[in-house]
Amino acid sequence: MAAAFVAVHVLIGRLTFLDRTPRSAWLSFSGGVAVAYVFLHILPELASHGEIFASALRLEDRLAEAWVYALALTGLALFYGVERAVTVSRSDQRAKGEGDRPESGVFWVHLVTTGSLVAIISYLLNHREDMSASGLAVFFVAMVLHFMTADYGARANHPELYERYGRWVLALASLGGWLLGTLVALPEFGIACLFAFLGGGIILVVMKEELPAERQSRFFPFLIGTVLYAMLVIGETYLVGG
Template sequence: MSTAETLVTGAMVLVFAAIHLFTKRLRFLDSTPRSKWLSFAGGVAVSYVFLHVLPEIGAHQRTFAAEMGVPALVAESTVYSLALAGLAVFYGLERAVKVSRARSRAKGAGDRLERRVLYLHLATYGAFNMLVGYLLVHREEGGAGALALYFVALALHFVTADFGMRNDHSAAYDRIGRWVIAAAVIAGWGLGLATQLSGVLIGCLFALLAGSIVLTVLKEELPEERESYFRPFALGLVIYAGLVLAERHLV
């Protein structure tokens, strides 16, 4: 990676960290009905999944087939099974959060996470963030345009995810959680500069990342109590899709 690319990705990872540290100051997002900006970000995330993540999983599928010497159908099943596993793991984590908060309320301890569930939540999202930081340096789809689109999609995704995490355990998140996951994304970027993991391992991790992004979008946008807006959601989806298609076909 050139010095210029290092500086650009370094600036991007600092923005990611800043989002985690300062999302709580965006008080206009904390409203019912749901903020239109969050619905817009959800639309961008959905577009990112279908136009970036799923095609990139296909690229990793070819890497699996080549490096492991397995038939294309086996590689395809493996990669998409990992994406499904990523969705299942994050769904299980969200269920654990809800059950933990219910137990705390039943014990009269307030609406808070039990310590072990809090640590599990932070460890899981920390690993997710490390991968995001790593992929700033090592991505399947190269080029400045693709990197910019990756940055925009993940930045908006972080805003949405952070908003959800603060709803789950705002005190603990403000005290320690935001620092842990902000440090994790920087650590992942540093790891990407220091080393390059095998294509198969990156494919496995990326597939898990894909599943977690899908789950986060569904969790934040679909529940009825969110009172989400369809038009901002659709606008975010269409604008991001247009940018992706323009970057691929016009540049």
Template sequence: MGFVASVLCMIGFVLIHLFARHLKFLRKRPRSHFLSIAGGISVAYVFLHLLPELADFQESLKGEGILGFIEHHIYLLALLGLVLFYGLEKYVKSSHKGRREDSSLTHNPGVFWVHIGIFTLYNFSIGYLLVREEFTESLGPLAFFVALGVHFITIDISLDEQHDRDYARYGRWLLATAIAVGWAAATFTDLHPFILSYLVALLAGGIILNVMKEELPEESESSFRAFFLGAVVYSLIFIFI
């Protein structure tokens, strides 16, 4: 991605993390159609951009890296990313459920810091990829920004609902900073290609899980039509730009 485009995307992502929690209309039930559209866009981005990119990495890095001896190791890492985020969500939800069932249990800051810590690394990876992504079309960076921007909004709303004051006081600032630090790291350093491929793989798994955990639970009261619309429209735009 060009320098100016990467700077604009980085600033946009930082602003999303700082101010998404103030979008009160996204918290209504049944689930906001915007969030379901965002889920469709994010899934389309994974299948149309990230997974083909993983295929390219898989072909070019055969035999390299820690897991290079495994034929489809890059997809194994994507699966690992999905499992990691699934385990994290189960850990956080079980902690919240325990406090609801036993009012004598106090707030556990450790749960918050583990949760935010993982997402901080997640955001650092995206900040790094901001600079390293390559696009053949001029509108490619815009498509990238839209897909991850709406994904970040979904994550921010979810984290704010789960952690409330802790997220407002610390979490959103850490996530915003991680984007900027990742961008700076990519600007001034070079990662080995197989490390970069691992970041993309973990990101793909993380996005799929984060979208599914927001869209599939019955209590979310999600809109399939909105999800479908987001996926189809973004796919058509992505195919033709």
């Protein structure tokens, strides 16, 4: 599964069927899957992690839950700040007549933060709350489609730098996160912190890629992805619960 993540990072530029206007149906489908994952997996798991925070920090349940969501909000705010820096840099570059690309320094900041998110996701292949085979499959499907959407957006911002450096950095982040997960097992509280931070980051990336009007996203592929993945998650939950 980590190797599949690497393949997406390295080969996203060769998936020419994604380069369409209006937005490729596959990208909108992937965005729908990611949104369903946020609402049916991430948000419920964030709520359940309140007990872990309460035990580790010796807090009342409501205060512990607030800390969980505060950490998710931190992830969202951090990635929003980076995405905003990319947008402003592109605008400045256009004003200078230097093309519709962000400055290389801003690109590297964006790449480092994205690589951190990728590494966390790969680490969680080995350490999640639901360690069942079906739970792993649900996580993997959502994340590999999420990477397709996120990497396509990152490459669109600076295709030359992404092809030369970016895809390899993200590939190494995938392998590094997976390898770290095989060697180091964080305590339950540490896993809960990583997942909360990851949740905020994924929510921002999904909304950023699907909601802006200039994306010309397709509603029905988005809806199909959302419904199919929701059915998959609910079915998996039913089977595990049964």
